[in-house]
Amino acid sequence: MTDSTLIAADEPLVLGDFSFKSRLFLGTGKYTTYPLMRDALDISGTECVTVAVRRIPENEPAGERFLDFLDTERYTILPNTAGCFDAESAIRTSRLAREMLNTNLIKLEVLGDKKTLLPEPVDTLKATEVLVSEGFTVLVYTSDDVMQAKRLQEAGATAVMPAGAPIGSGQGILNPLNLRLIIEQATVPIIVDAGVGQSSDVAIAMELGSHGVLMNTAVAAADDPIRMARAVKNACSAGRDSFLAGRMDKRMYASASSPQSNLITS
Amino acid sequence: MLWQPLFYNARVPKPDSTELDTFLLNGLPEKHLRGQTISELLVKKAATGLGVAVERNQQVVKSSEHSQTLIEVGDKIEIVRLVGGG
Numbered sequence: 001m002t003d004s005t006l007i008a009a010d011e012p013l014v015l016g017d018f019s020f021k022s023r024l025f026l027g028t029g030k031y032t033t034y035p036l037m038r039d040a041l042d043i044s045g046t047e048c049v050t051v052a053v054r055r056i057p058e059n060e061p062a063g064e065r066f067l068d069f070l071d072t073e074r075y076t077i078l079p080n081t082a083g084c085f086d087a088e089s090a091i092r093t094s095r096l097a098r099e100m101l102n103t104n105l106i107k108l109e110v111l112g113d114k115k116t117l118l119p120e121p122v123d124t125l126k127a128t129e130v131l132v133s134e135g136f137t138v139l140v141y142t143s144d145d146v147m148q149a150k151r152l153q154e155a156g157a158t159a160v161m162p163a164g165a166p167i168g169s170g171q172g173i174l175n176p177l178n179l180r181l182i183i184e185q186a187t188v189p190i191i192v193d194a195g196v197g198q199s200s201d202v203a204i205a206m207e208l209g210s211h212g213v214l215m216n217t218a219v220a221a222a223d224d225p226i227r228m229a230r231a232v233k234n235a236c237s238a239g240r241d242s243f244l245a246g247r248m249d250k251r252m253y254a255s256a257s258s259p260q261s262n263l264i265t266s
Numbered sequence: 267m268l269w270q271p272l273f274y275n276a277r278v279p280k281p282d283s284t285e286l287d288t289f290l291l292n293g294l295p296e297k298h299l300r301g302q303t304i305s306e307l308l309v310k311k312a313a314t315g316l317g318v319a320v321e322r323n324q325q326v327v328k329s330s331e332h333s334q335t336l337i338e339v340g341d342k343i344e345i346v347r348l349v350g351g352g
Binding site for chain 1: 320329
């Protein structure tokens with residue numbers, strides 16, 4: 001028998017008009033070369049990748065171009081507002097991204113501090129409200145604050161994306177309790193975004209019930225990004241299965257797995 | 267009554283060439299050319315094709331309007347593109 005006859009197929013992750021079988025989302029930054037990025041994305045099985053919006057460089061040397069290594073037919077492109085520190089610039093960046101890609105998808109980030117890159121909650125909420133009113137499908141980056149996550153989903157965010165830990169820190173899921181509380185009250189998909197350091201962090205996020213995980217540095221900065229891309233693909237799938245399977249209750253004391261009767265005696 | 271014209275002249279601002287004949291492109295002054303459109307600017311900057319968007323004075327200029335949109339003195343033009351990021 002095959003897996004598919006024994007295990008019901010998982011439902012796709014639906015975000016607005018988009019539907020994904022893979023629950024892994026990857027960033028496209030920090031790879032040492034574009035071919036490495038292309039191959040890591042390929043092996044990860046991701047269907048949606050995030051990209052940033054920046055001014056064109058003043059004098060760009062001819063050579064490899066980012067978009068030449070990104071299959072825009074294969075992947076759903078999720079533009080982000082990374083680097084924006086106020087609602088206004090995030091909104092302007094979102095509008096430019098929409099014009100550029102002809103997409104309503106936006107990963108909204110409004111940051112509050114350059115050292116920690118932690119999100120600025122008030123401007124994040126303001127920008128969410130404006131972008132939702134303009135018809136954007138807003139996937140919004142936030143801290144793991146339970147009430148802020150609630151406010152963002154009430155403001156019309158399509159998905160709420162709490163950080164496991166600060167962006168690029170690789171510290172993993174620092175507050176699993178908060179993440180569980182966010183997931184329990186969620187009426188929209190919750191996608192852990194940022195802070196993931198290795199495949200086990202992805203599995204933990206998914207086992208807690210996250211609907212997806214978005215990561216970048218853990219893959220791009222691994223010694224072998226392609227192997228790490230495969231590891232996080234498998235971890236995402238394993239964590240999701242583990243969540244759907246439903247874990248056993250924790251017990252205070254041991255519970256033997258072998259029968260306690262009919263043992264030989266001395 | 268010679269003092270009066272001198273008094274007024276002192277308050278006439280001197281023409282500032284950097285303000286009079288430039289616009290800002292991505293935050294830097296750029297020589298203004300009469301009649302230059304967004305399309306022409308994009309060609310000049312080799313910024314055509316997929317993955318480029320333009321803002322004029324904080325408003326997106328749709329690609330269908332690039333060839334009709336004239337750049338005025340003092341405009342703030344932003345040309346952006348996609349880059350790798352997370």
